Amino acid sequence: MAAPCSRMANRPLWRFITNVRRTGLKHTGVRQISLSSACRAATQTRSKTEGVPSPWKLYGAVCLQRLPVISQERNPIEDQFAELMHQMELERSLLSDHEQRLLEDSERMTRKQADNYDSDEEEADYGGQETITAQDQEDTWEQKLKHFQPALRDRDVGGTPLGSVERCLGDSLVLLVQQTVGKETIWLLPQAQWEAGETLRQTAERGLSSLPGQLCGEADFKATFLGNTPCGVYRYTFPKEVRTERCVGAKVFFFKAFLSAGSASQKEPFLWVKKTELQRYLKPPYLEKVDRFILNL
Amino acid sequence: MFLSLMGVDGHVSQGPWFASVLTLKTSAPLRAEPKKKKKVDPRREQMVRERLKKKLKKLERVPPELIPIEDFTTPAKYMDETRVRGAPQLPFEESERRALLLKEWSRYKQTQHRAEMEAVGLAVEAQREALEELRLESEELYQAALRPDPLLFPFNHQGPSYTPPKAQYEAPEGKYNNITKVYTQ
Numbered sequence: 001m002a003a004p005c006s007r008m009a010n011r012p013l014w015r016f017i018t019n020v021r022r023t024g025l026k027h028t029g030v031r032q033i034s035l036s037s038a039c040r041a042a043t044q045t046r047s048k049t050e051g052v053p054s055p056w057k058l059y060g061a062v063c064l065q066r067l068p069v070i071s072q073e074r075n076p077i078e079d080q081f082a083e084l085m086h087q088m089e090l091e092r093s094l095l096s097d098h099e100q101r102l103l104e105d106s107e108r109m110t111r112k113q114a115d116n117y118d119s120d121e122e123e124a125d126y127g128g129q130e131t132i133t134a135q136d137q138e139d140t141w142e143q144k145l146k147h148f149q150p151a152l153r154d155r156d157v158g159g160t161p162l163g164s165v166e167r168c169l170g171d172s173l174v175l176l177v178q179q180t181v182g183k184e185t186i187w188l189l190p191q192a193q194w195e196a197g198e199t200l201r202q203t204a205e206r207g208l209s210s211l212p213g214q215l216c217g218e219a220d221f222k223a224t225f226l227g228n229t230p231c232g233v234y235r236y237t238f239p240k241e242v243r244t245e246r247c248v249g250a251k252v253f254f255f256k257a258f259l260s261a262g263s264a265s266q267k268e269p270f271l272w273v274k275k276t277e278l279q280r281y282l283k284p285p286y287l288e289k290v291d292r293f294i295l296n297l
Numbered sequence: 298m299f300l301s302l303m304g305v306d307g308h309v310s311q312g313p314w315f316a317s318v319l320t321l322k323t324s325a326p327l328r329a330e331p332k333k334k335k336k337v338d339p340r341r342e343q344m345v346r347e348r349l350k351k352k353l354k355k356l357e358r359v360p361p362e363l364i365p366i367e368d369f370t371t372p373a374k375y376m377d378e379t380r381v382r383g384a385p386q387l388p389f390e391e392s393e394r395r396a397l398l399l400k401e402w403s404r405y406k407q408t409q410h411r412a413e414m415e416a417v418g419l420a421v422e423a424q425r426e427a428l429e430e431l432r433l434e435s436e437e438l439y440q441a442a443l444r445p446d447p448l449l450f451p452f453n454h455q456g457p458s459y460t461p462p463k464a465q466y467e468a469p470e471g472k473y474n475n476i477t478k479v480y481t482q
Contacts, residue, residue: 054434068457081402084395094380150460169461199441200431227446231420233427251430258454292423295416 055248056235060203061191063231063294064175064223066259066272070153072170101134163270165259173272174294175221175259176281177211182242187271187281189290191252201228204255211270223257231256232293234286254293361482 074082095103153169167173177190192207194200208223230253237249271281275296279287387395432439 056434058434058438067454069461071457071459075405077401077405080398084398088395091382091385093382094375095382100380151463153460170457200438201442224449224452225446227449228444229424229442230427230431232423233430235430251434253427253431260454289423292419295420297413297416 053246055246057247057250058194058200058203059191059250059252060194060200060207061189061252061254062175062204062208062223062225062257063189063254063290064208064221064257064259065294066165066173066175068172069169098134105133105135162272165272167272168274171274172296173274174278176271176273182238186283188286189254199228200230200253201225201255204253204257208257221259222261224260225255225257230254232289234289236285254290256293364480364482367478 165173175190176187178185178187179191181188190207190211192203192210194203198206205225208221232254234252234254235249236252237243238247243249273281275291275294278291278294282290428439428442431442
């Protein structure tokens with residue numbers, strides 16, 4: 001009984017007042033992340049209930065990633081370590097059936113070539129069958145392997161264009177498009193403006209399907225969106241000429257998606273870039289926000 | 298009267314109706330025995346059947362034999378001594394090189410792990426900020442964003458292989474004999 005009373009007494013008066021205001025508005029009882037954001041949220045929702053629309057335009061953008069198709073090249077230390085592990089495993093292992101067979105065959109060969117070779121004795125043991133030695137089997141297997149030609153790992157030597165999905169098979173690539181925002185045409189992740197009555201994820205899907213290549217029917221991206229939650233946000237204010245009372249700026253919400261199937265032929269408006277190449281195309285403040293959720297793992 | 302009934306030898310010589318009563322007494326059980334068989338035998342058969350059932354139940358109450366885990370028992374053919382590879386004697390330099398390489402590898406992996414953890418932390422932070430901003434915009438969109446997507450799982454993706462896939466390649470069909478042991482309880 002004593003403890004809560006002392007806690008109430010220690011709480012400063014202004015905090016008590018804001019608490020009262022907060023509890024008065026929010027019946028849902030949602031936990032606040034920090035006090036400042038709580039106050040801001042309280043004021044915002046109060047303005048909502050009063051019927052004033054928010055001054056930010058909403059956009060939904062999609063971060064479409066093509067995951068790597070082949071494994072990456074090994075570092076020198078990874079190479080050394082893999083070799084060491086292989087060696088240690090070999091040393092600690094027992095002989096396999098195949099290896100034992102090889103040893104037996106080689107022993108038999110040496111016995112055959114020795115002077116005091118008694119073929120009757122040998123054949124009595126083995127029943128006079130023609131046995132295929134393990135070495136012969138190994139040779140046939142090697143021959144079969146040579147018939148199969150796997151596809152080459154590094155096809156980039158020819159210099160595939162940046163717009164092709166097939167470039168850099170060992171890394172994950174992100175799709176960039178050129179769109180007109182305001183007065184400039186810049187490279188950015190495909191986005192579309194939010195319309196009332198749809199969720200932001202649907203906006204992002206619309207942004208992906210309404211790309212110029214998609215509309216013509218040439219490029220066909222089948223993407224799997226990873227959930228309804230946005231993975232990042234980019235907020236920017238419009239330059240002073242465009243700014244009005246109603247729209248101060250725009251907020252772009254990004255959604256992650258993986259490319260499940262894509263067509264081979266793409267035209268110029270598309271770019272598939274690695275994370276390290278993003279800085280060549282994106283503007284610095286935009287890149288700062290986007291870089292965080294694009295994982296190169 | 299009794300003396301006259303008893304007779305001279307002490308033999309009970311009753312009148313003719315007495316004899317018929319005696320005969321009745323002797324023949325009545327003879328006649329009733331088949332009836333007794335009909336009652337007792339089904340009862341006896343039932344008793345036998347019940348006893349058998351009880352014995353069966355007792356046998357069934359025994360817990361079923363555990364299925365042996367074949368991975369936990371070393372097969373006998375691997376205990377053979379002829380299979381042992383000659384343990385190589387490593388020179389001092391080789392063992393030193395190995396120890397140093399292992400230490401370097403652990404350092405490399407540690408930096409890699411730290412980088413991964415940092416990257417994941419940044420991504421989580423970015424998502425949290427995005428949700429915060431969305432909350433400020435509209436509660437409705439925020440709630441829509443928090444809803445789980447039922448169509449996402451099961452999610453399948455073909456991971457990276459060593460060589461890229463060949464276009465229009467038909468893999469040859471493999472034949473195999475399945476020799477796994479199937480145990481029934």
